[in-house]
Amino acid sequence: MWGSVPVAIVGAVYYALILFLVALAVWKDAKYFLFATGATIFGFFASLWFVYLQFFVLDALCTYCLISASTSFVLFGVSIFFFLENKRNKRIAP
Numbered sequence: 839m840w841g842s843v844p845v846a847i848v849g850a851v852y853y854a855l856i857l858f859l860v861a862l863a864v865w866k867d868a869k870y871f872l873f874a875t876g877a878t879i880f881g882f883f884a885s886l887w888f889v890y891l892q893f894f895v896l897d898a899l900c901t902y903c904l905i906s907a908s909t910s911f912v913l914f915g916v917s918i919f920f921f922l923e924n925k926r927n928k929r930i931a932p
Contacts, residue, residue, distance in 0.1 A: 845888075849906055852881055856913060868924065875917045882914035 840848050859874035885907040892899050 852877065852884075853909075856881070871917075871921065871924065875921045878910070878914040878917040881910040885910040 859870050863871035889907050
């Protein structure tokens with residue numbers, strides 16, 4: 839739980855937000871991609887925290903949680919790659 843909200847709901851909102859921001863970046867303005875990149879940074883560190891908790895505190899692994907963490911890590915890597923590529927090509931402002 840995160841406060842009174844289940845972590846799974848927070849994760850679902852996170853993935854919906856990424857989808858929404860990327861759609862805005864594609865169809866409206868590439869600057870929305872900066873917000874998506876920022877969100878993936880948050881997701882990356884949140885996933886690191888939850889993976890740490892699974893391995894070292896709970897001593898139990900959740901398959902769905904590890905899949906979600908892997909997805910978050912991939913989203914982070916892809917967003918950083920595209921951010922740097924777009925910045926190099928001057929498509930988005932720094």
